[in-house]
Amino acid sequence: SNTPVTVLGLGDMGTALARALLKAGFRTTVWNRTAAKAEALVPEGALHAATVAEAVEASPLVVVCLLDYDSVHGTLAPVAASLAGKAVANLTSGTPRQAREMAAWAADQGADYLDGGIMAVPPMIATPAAFVLYSGSREVFDTHRAALDALARSEYLGEDAALAPLHDIALLSGMYGMFAGILHAYALIRSEDIKAADFAPMLGGWLNAMAGAAAGFAEQIDSGDYAQGVVSNLAMQAAAYDHLLEAAEEQGVSPELLAPLGPLMARRVADGHGHEDLSGLVELLRTRP
Ligand code: NDP
Numbered sequence: 001s002n003t004p005v006t007v008l009g010l011g012d013m014g015t016a017l018a019r020a021l022l023k024a025g026f027r028t029t030v031w032n033r034t035a036a037k038a039e040a041l042v043p044e045g046a047l048h049a050a051t052v053a054e055a056v057e058a059s060p061l062v063v064v065c066l067l068d069y070d071s072v073h074g075t076l077a078p079v080a081a082s083l084a085g086k087a088v089a090n091l092t093s094g095t096p097r098q099a100r101e102m103a104a105w106a107a108d109q110g111a112d113y114l115d116g117g118i119m120a121v122p123p124m125i126a127t128p129a130a131f132v133l134y135s136g137s138r139e140v141f142d143t144h145r146a147a148l149d150a151l152a153r154s155e156y157l158g159e160d161a162a163l164a165p166l167h168d169i170a171l172l173s174g175m176y177g178m179f180a181g182i183l184h185a186y187a188l189i190r191s192e193d194i195k196a197a198d199f200a201p202m203l204g205g206w207l208n209a210m211a212g213a214a215a216g217f218a219e220q221i222d223s224g225d226y227a228q229g230v231v232s233n234l235a236m237q238a239a240a241y242d243h244l245l246e247a248a249e250e251q252g253v254s255p256e257l258l259a260p261l262g263p264l265m266a267r268r269v270a271d272g273h274g275h276e277d278l279s280g281l282v283e284l285l286r287t288r289p
Contacts, residue, residue, distance in 0.1 A: 119133060133167050184258050233277070
C-alpha cells in the first residue's frame with residue numbers, strides 16, 4: 001500500500017508535486033507558509049497541516065519544495081527534533097555545496113536525506129517528459145520509489161547529496177548557453193527586419209544537428225586528447241569567430257552574449273593548441289587545481 005507523504009511548500013512546483021501524489025492515490029499532507037495555498041488543495045483530497053511540526057509528524061516521507069535553501073533551513077530548523085527517523089526529499093533548487101551542508105544537517109537530526117533536482121516546469125510534472133535527478137540516501141530513494149515515480153521519471157546519481165544539484169546546474173548551464181546563442185541569432189536576423197518565425201525552423205534544425213557535439217567533445221575531454229578526430233581546427237575557428245563579433249557590430253547588435261568565447265579561443269591558440277578542437281577550452285575554465 002502507498003505510504004503517506006507530506007509536501008512542504010506549495011508554490012507553483014510544490015502544488016504540482018502535491019497534485020501528482022494525490023492523483024496517484026497517496027495520502028498527502030500539505031503545509032505552506034501562506035495557508036490559502038494548502039487550503040486550495042483540500043477539495044482534491046489533501047490533508048492541510050496547520051503547522052510544519054504537524055506536517056512532518058503526518059508522514060514517513062517529507063518532500064520539501066521551497067524557494068531556496070535558506071527557506072528550507074528556516075522552515076525545518078524549528079522542528080529539527082521531529083525529523084529523527086524521517087525521510088526528507090528536498091527538491092528545492094540550490095548548489096552542490098548547499099546540498100552537502102543540508103545533508104550533513106539532516107544527518108545531525110537523525111533524518112535520512114535525499115536531494116533532488118527537478119528537470120521540468122510545473123505543467124510537465126507527472127508527464128513522461130519530466131525527470132528528477134536524485135542523490136543522497138539510496139535507502140530513501142529505494143523505500144519511497146513509488147511516491148517519487150508519481151512525480152516524474154526518477155534518476156538516482158549516487159550517495160553524495162551534491163550530485164543532483166551538480167548535474168541539474170550543468171544541464172541548465174548548457175541550456176542557458178544555447179539560449180544565449182538563440183537570442184543573439186534572433187537579434188541578428190531582426191536587424192534586417194526578418195521575422196524570427198521565418199528563421200526559426202532553420203535555427204532549430206541547425207541546433208539539433210550541432211547537439212552531437214555534446215558526445216563528440218566528451219570523448220576528447222575524457223581522454224585529454226583534444227586533437228583526436230578534429231574536423232575544424234581551433235586556429236581556423238578563432239579566426240572565423242572574429243567575423244561573428246564584427247558582423248554583430250556591423251548589424252548594430254551587442255556582442256555581449258557572444259564575446260566571452262573569443263579571448264578564450266585566442267588564448268588557447270596562443271598556448272599552441274591551434275591544431276586541436278574547441279573542446280580544449282575546458283582546460284582554461286578550471287579555476288581550482
Ligand atoms: P514559487 O515562487 O512558486 O514558490 C515558492 C515557495 O516557497 C512558496 O511555497 C513560498 O511560500 C515558499 N517560501 C518562500 N520563502 C519562504 C520562506 N522564507 N519560508 C517558508 N516558505 C517560503 O516557486 P516554485 O514552486 O516554482 O519553485 C519551488 C522550487 O522548485 C524552487 O527551488 C525552484 O527553483 C524549483 N524549481 C522550479 C521550477 C519551475 O519551473 N517552477 C523548475 C525546477 C525547479 P508562500 O506561498 O508563503 O510565498
